[in-house]
Amino acid sequence: MYSASDLRKNLRIMLDDDPYIVVDFQFVKPGKGQSLYRCKLRNMLTGSQVDRTFREVDTFQPAETEEKNMQFLYREGDAFHFMDNESYEQIALTAEQVGDAKNFLIENMECKVLLFRDRPIDITLPNFVDVMVTEAPPWIKGDTVSGNYKPVIVETGYKVSVPPFIEQGEKIRIDTRTGEYLTRVKE
Amino acid sequence: MSADREFEARRRALELRADILHATRAFFLSRGYLEVETPNRIPSPLPESHIDAVASGPWWLHPSPEICMKRMLAAGFERIYQIAKCWRGRERGPLHLPEFTLLEWYRAGIDYRQLMEECEDFFLYVAGALGTGPAISYRGRPIDLAKPWERLPVADAFARYGSVPLEKALAQDRFEEVLALEIEPRLGSPKPTLLFDYPLAFGSLARRKAGEPAAAERFEIYIGGLELANGFTELTDAGEQRGRFERENELRMRRGRQPYPMPEAFLQDLSRMPEAAGIAVGVDRVVMLFADASAIDEVVAFTPEEL
Helix, strand or coil: CEEHHHCCCCCEEEECCEEEEEEEEEEECCCCCCCEEEEEEEECCCCCEEEEEEECCCEECECCEEEEEEEEEEEECCEEEEEECCCCCEEEEEHHHHHHHHHCCCCCCEEEEEEECCEEEEEECCCEEEEEEEECCCCCCCCCCCCCCEEEEECCCCEEEECCCCCCCCEEEEECCCCEEEEEECC | CHHHHHHHHHHHHHHHHHHHHHHHHHHHHHCCCEECCCCCEECCCCCCCCCCCEEECCEEECCCCHHHHHHHHHCCCCEEEEEEEEECCCCCECCECCEEEEEEEEEECCCHHHHHHHHHHHHHHHHHHHCCCCEEEECCEEEECCCCCEEEEHHHHHHHHCCCCHHHHHHCCCHHHHHHHHHHHHCCCCCCEEEEEEEHHHCCCECEECCEEEEEEEEEEEECCEEEEEEEEECCCHHHHHHHHHHHHHHHHHCCCCCCCCCHHHHHHHCCCCCEEEEEEEHHHHHHHHHCCCCHHHHCCCCHHHC
């Protein structure tokens, strides 16, 4: 059980029987009075945000969430298949459950899947992923002006801006947190 | 590299801090106050329900120098001030550091109303010494430090700015919530606000107001929404003080906190302490005010997270 003084960013707690994550947090204490904890929380199921102020007497149960290490196996239409690294059990997530992570999921990638009462609700990817460029407009020679970028499509179908010298068939590294190109990867 | 940049950004605030400390000493020197230093490490803090002292071996780091300063009042020192580092556990936010600087001063023979006037003089003096004059601004709000400041009873503040009246807020245990979230942001602009006459339960060391037994002669200073100081007419009745400490310790235990030992030496001295008033001013927040800083982090050399 958590008390209000345990509240901090990214803490996951149960609230009205739903799992919430603290996204913003401010400690407030009027002179000699009891402490107040102003929180912005995101419902981990619906994504909606709420503002709540807690007092030091308030207590919380930890969110009934569990993080499991899984491997992404393959995509089949709208179904993304994962395998639990410990139990070897396989589960399928919908495109909606996978969310933006689908842009960076490549086969055999290790990731963390967050479950709420056995229901997958979120995926954490490695910070960096190397992907193959599958479609790229040709490099126009002489176009060496720095700051020039062109759009390419990678193997997951994700569209990203890269420097003009990147060509089809090359591998590039993307930061999965920002979705931005980092560097060309030499095989 | 990043540390150097932080210092550069804070240089102006740190220079202001030095100037404010210098002006503070000049002000109290001109008024015949004696600067004192009392021990930071003490065997027992005053039992207050919402203040957690930080343990230091079997003793504690003082959350405020008041216990020793009042004993000095009792010993015959009539005008004393101190600039002291203080520690309070579990307090960290945009306005709170677990280690911070308090300016406290005590004066025999005055009550909280006379002390309010001295506070007006103090802030005006500091503004003069810094060269800003009485017209300043804080977070985009105009401030006029010229006397007289607004004097607002707590009950009126609840009636004017709160979603519930004072009695109802107290009954629902929402006093701090309504005060901090609804009322405080509206106080102290353009004139600083002296918020006064707190419910007795929120002034455990303050004298009960004559003719108004439910009120304590306590006040707070707000400037531009920022809470800067807490002062009161001192309670000098040792018997009543003992009863209040017992109640504070009960509250502590009910909230799962350890009770503090009864400060016997303090209570013994209290019975011979003269009528007096005293105040604690958050020096870091005074620097915030004059530096127009939104977070306490901007006005200290290091936050605990940077150590």
